[in-house]
Amino acid sequence: GQQLNQSPQSMFIQEGEDVSMNCTSSSIFNTWLWYKQDPGEGPVLLIALYKAGELTSNGRLTAQFGITRKDSFLNISASIPSDVGIYFCAGLDAGNNRKLIWGLGTSLAVNP
Amino acid sequence: DAGITQSPRHKVTETGTPVTLRCHQTENHRYMYWYRQDPGHGLRLIHYSYGVKDTDKGEVSDGYSVSRSKTEDFLLTLESATSSQTSVYFCAISRTGEGGANVLTFGAGSRLTVL
Numbered sequence: 368g369q370q371l372n373q374s375p376q377s378m379f380i381q382e383g384e385d386v387s388m389n390c391t392s393s394s395i396f397n398t399w400l401w402y403k404q405d406p407g408e409g410p411v412l413l414i415a416l417y418k419a420g421e422l423t424s425n426g427r428l429t430a431q432f433g434i435t436r437k438d439s440f441l442n443i444s445a446s447i448p449s450d451v452g453i454y455f456c457a458g459l460d461a462g463n464n465r466k467l468i469w470g471l472g473t474s475l476a477v478n479p
Numbered sequence: 480d481a482g483i484t485q486s487p488r489h490k491v492t493e494t495g496t497p498v499t500l501r502c503h504q505t506e507n508h509r510y511m512y513w514y515r516q517d518p519g520h521g522l523r524l525i526h527y528s529y530g531v532k533d534t535d536k537g538e539v540s541d542g543y544s545v546s547r548s549k550t551e552d553f554l555l556t557l558e559s560a561t562s563s564q565t566s567v568y569f570c571a572i573s574r575t576g577e578g579g580a581n582v583l584t585f586g587a588g589s590r591l592t593v594l
Contacts, residue, residue, distance in 0.1 A: 370521070400582060400583075407587075407588070408587055408588070409569050409571075409585030409586050409587050409588050410522070410569075410583075410585050411585070412582060412583075412584070415582055455521070455522070457583075466524060466527075466537070467524075467583065469521045469522045469523075470521065471519070471520070471521040472521055
């Protein structure tokens with residue numbers, strides 16, 4: 368099935384550093400979603416984006432819907448140990464508004 | 480708490496045995512989904528439901544069946560479990576966001592091991 372290209376696959380950073388990850392698609396999307404999954408839990412929605420160019424923040428997290436509608440990025444500022452987890456992007460293809468397309472995730476480790 | 484309960488949370492079974500996973504929601508949402516999560520594959524949609532008795536296949540539906548006889552319950556059945564179905568299974572419900580997008584809320588997962 369169709370998948371998003373999410374990068375990087377994994378990151379190991381020092382506490383306090385900023386983090387950036389992104390997702391790209393070969394087709395146009397009309398929604399981008401960013402989720403975080405803690406170990407042993409289900410993914411939890413962080414940010415939802417619905418318009419090209421939209422920039423949305425949620426605390427130390429900022430995400431943007433790319434102008435081409437084929438990409439999105441998520442930034443985390445001043446990382447802390449509880450940011451550890453797997454971050455997933457997901458999107459709704461403009462041609463199919465019912466099924467989400469998922470990235471494979473970015474695994475984030477934070478060294479205190 | 481988003482009002483989604485999965486049961487059982489952990490199960491070990493033998494190849495060839497039937498297994499049923501249950502998802503229960505208290506949100507009265509129309510859409511419900513079953514995903515499996517495996518290393519290197521991310522989240523893959525198995526089946527979904529858009530109403531009572533209304534279901535459709537996802538990208539990895541072979542070997543799985545679902546039923547939804549009530550709004551609040553969505554059951555996933557493995558008629559004859561195989562080792563390739565060892566996975567973590569997530570149920571999700573759909574919450575409509577701005578523009579009508581289907582934003583999913585996930586349960587905590589059910590870890591299934593098939594020996």
